[in-house]
Amino acid sequence: MLNLISFDASPLGALGQLSLLAALAFTLGGTWLAVVGGLKADARATEAARRAVWAVFALVSLSTLTLMAALLGDDFSVRYVAEHSMRASPTWIKVTGLWGALEGSILLWAWILAGYAFILSLTLRRDALRPWALAAMYASLLFFVGVCATVASPFTPLAQIPADGRGPNPALQNHWMMAVHPVLLYLGFVGLAVPFAYAVAALVTGRLSDHWVVVTRRWTLTAWAFLTAAIVAGGWWSYETLGWGGYWAWDPVENASFIPWLLATAFLHSIQIQERRGLMRSWNVWLIVLAYASTVLGTFLNRSGIVQSVHAFAGGPVGPVFLGFLAFLLVAGTLLAAWRAPHLRDEGEPPAALSREGAFLAGNWLFLVFAVMVLVGTLFPTIVEAVQGRRDTSVGPAFYNAFAIPLGLGLLFLMGVGPLLPWRRAEGEGLWRALRPLLLAGAGAALLAYAFGIRGVGVLTTVGLAAYNLVGLGLLTGRALRQRGGGFLGLVREQPRRYGAYLAHIGLVVMALGIAFSTAYRQDAQVTLNAGAAPVQLLHETLALESTRVEQKPYGQSAIARVQIDGRPFEARLNTYLQGGDTPFPAPAVRYGLWGDTYLVVTAFGEDGRWASVRLIESPLVSWIWWGTALVVLGAGLTLVTPRRTAARAPALRAAPATD
Amino acid sequence: MPLVFSLVLCSAAALTPEQAARAEAIGQNLRCPICTGEPITQSTNDLSRDMMRDVREQVAAGRTDAEIYSYFAARYGNFVLLNPPREGVGLLLWGAPLAALGAGGFVLWRFLRRRTTATPAVTTAGEEDDPYDPYLAEVRRRTRQGGEGA
Known part of the structure; x- marks a missing residue:
């Protein structure tokens, strides 16, 4: 020493x-x-x-x-x-x-x-x-x-x-997101330690009545908001640096940050059942233990180098140590929960299928399946390698998308039903009456999209479900406004939790639209441009290489191509760093727009700077993902605001049907 | 592989837009063998470019997707298949989420079915529109216990 x-x-x-x-x-x-x-x-x-x-x-x-x-x-x-x-x-x-x-x-x-x-x-x-x-x-x-x-x-x-x-590391010098994304991610990951600690305390003391859930809701929401922001910030980072115009590649380490998000989202919904009805006690304990354990698993995957990823750190002695901690968390959690199993039994009756609880549980089911799917896909190559002794399989986006799209659409569907349903029990007829305008709006929007020439089933469904969700939230808000009277702001101040959740749901709808359109209608073309030559037509743009230049920096150099796209200058860079040798790190030039981004990457330069090969990508609605995330985080923040008490309200005399 | 050599000779024949889209889709599912997890459509190294050219040529020659995938798997190992085939061990992979969906659905169904007696539909509109107070709810729940379960 x-x-x-x-x-x-x-x-x-x-x-x-x-x-x-x-x-x-x-x-x-x-x-x-x-x-x-x-x-x-x-x-x-x-x-x-x-x-x-x-x-x-x-x-x-x-x-x-x-x-x-x-x-x-x-x-x-x-x-x-x-x-x-x-x-x-x-x-x-x-x-x-x-x-x-x-x-x-x-x-x-x-x-x-x-x-x-x-x-x-x-x-x-x-x-x-x-x-x-x-x-x-x-x-x-x-x-x-x-x-x-x-x-x-x-x-x-x-x-x-x-x-x-x-x-x-040269890849980490390329973008300012390096200053944002990791910190947000850690704030999110580590934040889940607090609800985990409360769950352990509740298990140890046997006080599983619902106090711990109430206290942890704020902590979980805070961590969840950070995690959401972090995941999307990471997507934006890869959009801005990796040079293929995408933001999510189902890379193992990306997946590792997504699994805790899925579990935490499921937890945020199912703790409300415990808060309101005192049900699902053991389920909630399990969820938070798994969510926290999955953050450690993510760190283990990232640090141990057992998965092939663009993000992985070099391996070291910490891999086994993290694996040990992960095993400890899982074993300790399981033992504690088994020990306290008698206290974990719910007192009340299980929820009805047609109720808010039922919708939350169905959502939990899909979130869990989603998490299992991502986990299996991430670990599968490693498991096969461990069994066969050689790396013989890869799991790519085709596998994940095959499940993620239907699961995501299912969740969007449930997201619209949930807020409509009352707690405890709904009547089928009332639900149908409440659901009808939403379904009509959804079908109408999908038809309209079809008329505008959209043919992809996934995109059409997303458009339909987006309209269905928005109309549902709009109707609910409208009804609350009519019943309460007064302005919208007063309503929000009285029930920040509900309207925060609505706002977060709207944000998710906006994100879903962005993801659907930018995936389905992304266009990509490559061309080699000569400096000073006549403009070239590519996709919907006219490209002309104005000039190229090289900027020397103490830590590397940037080769820059100045390209006029429809008369507007784009400066796309190809950076090399001292530590990276000749490996080029592209820094694309992106023009953000509400309806679509124009994205230009240089892939190669001529030795004398006379020509440059570029890749032009046009993807619609990408920025909706970033704006949607802002709404989600804002909504999560709003749910944390303390509601303003209304002074001496007359008891609600009107027993309006809750599903209407 | 005489076929391939003859294909190289006629070089990248002009593809119809459908063929180009198909080649792109196949390329998305082929991993660059020397990079970390990038498909050959994204990777910019020479090997990926060669493989992509290979894909285009085979598409132009009218080979099926399955033939093209097995050609690359034979050459570079199953490792390059980003869309793992649904056979052999691959069945475990593709079956796992379906099994989770089925098992989860079954458990959920069993859980919701455990509810034997139908509780009268309580309209909670009044309760719902009050700003939610968890402690109040807890008190309500406790005071109501026994009465509501019947």
Whole structure:
């Protein structure tokens, strides 16, 4: 240990490592205190455990800041900085270096986890759940801080301090999304640790009555909103850099972030059944345990290199460690749930099929099947390789799309039915009456789309279901407005939860339209352009290569083609980076539009810059995906707003049929 | 593969738009053997370009999709097939989501059917339109317990 921490060799490295070790010590102590506090119902021990969280957060913050200072100050005596940063990088690249490689990204994860634990320690109620929620948080912290401080420490010293670092991964220098997407993703992934901790606390204490669900709803929604934003931000990132005009390729690591999203979405709906009716207790516990475990699985896939992916980090000793933690979570969750099985039995009667609960459960069913499908597709090549000893299968978009499209459409259908149905039970006739205008609107919209020349079954169905959803939400809102009177804003302020959910649903409809149209009607053409030659007609545009130039930067160079497309200049780049050798990283020029994007990538340059090969992609409604996501996140935020109480309302005398 | 050599000679014959679309669709399902998970339509390296040319030529020669896929599988291994065939181990892959759908549907059906007595349809409109208070709901549920289940 002594030669690992040397202030002479590396002051910052030693400071970072010492603070990590101290954080680990506090985490161990805190875990012990929390467990004692829980077992003996000792309020003092629990209070001490709660305060130990502050120390852990402060110490992990200190080591994160230390690493950041080393990155910004080009202190190559710190191993992580020497291996993943360099002097010539612009400042923002140095900042993103913190999560640009394995050790730093785990440190960021631990830091965010400590931050969530800190917020949790401030908001926890004084009840029986408190020590065990803290203990479960500590179990997660113990793992991440432990990994950071030992096998994946960014601070291990170097035998020889280099004059300059090796620099960041070239693929991660290409776009500013590097500063956004990973952080959002971690905020989403790690955020699921809190509802997981509450579920564990509820299981351990046996207090499975519904208090924990109420508390975790906010946490889950926050994490879910971050996760949603992160996944789409990642899609946008690949749209802007990978150069094929797509945003989702069913890459294993993309899938790994999608599985927790599916499970968390299912959880967000099924906890409402528990909140309202006290049903589905064990189901909810299972869902959140699986959702949290799937974030660890995602990290394992990403870090271990067992799947072939454009995102994978180089393999290291952390793969098995993560696998161990994953197994621990699953086994511990299963054992706890089995132990508490008698308490998990629902008291009331199971829900009726024709009810809001029924619709939520059907949705849960589809979400779970979706998650299983993605998981099987992701792991299948690895499993076959493990059995046969050689890599013999690939699973590509054809497999995923074959299931994702019908499942997605099924979910869109249920999304329209759910809000129409009352809790407990609906009558078939009333439901049919309520559903009729929606179905008519959907059929009308699909026919209209058909008349406009749209022939794809998937697209037509999406258009129909979009209209069906929008009309449904519109009718419900209209009815509420009529019943309540007053303005729309007042209504929203009174029931932010309901209208937030509606807004999120509208956002999903907008996204679905964007996905359907941009997938079905994407056009792609390639051409080689000569500088100064006559314009070329391609797809619906006229292209002319105006000039090419090369820009030298300290960290690489950019070859730029300036192309006039229908008279508007596009500057598409082909970047090369010092670490990447000759490997070109395209930076396409994209003109965003409400109805479609024009997307230009250079694929090759002539040696003298006289010609450039370009690829022109036109895809309709791509930006609807980004705008739809903004609506979804806004809606999720709205559901977190505290409703404004109405003063002394007369009891609702009118018992209007709920399905109408 | 004499057929292929003769095809190379006549080079990339002009494809009809339908044939070009078919070639594109096949290319989407063929993995570039030397990259990480990119189909040959996206990858820009020489091997992918050659493979794509190969696909176009075979489409022009009128070979079926299955013939083209098995040609590439024989040459580069099953690894390049991004749309795994629905046979052998592939059946496990394609069957798993269907099994999950069936099993989940069965469990859900059983669960919903457990409800034996029909509860009278409660119109919860009043309750529904109140701003939802979980604690109030909990109290209501507890006070109502036993009465409502009957």
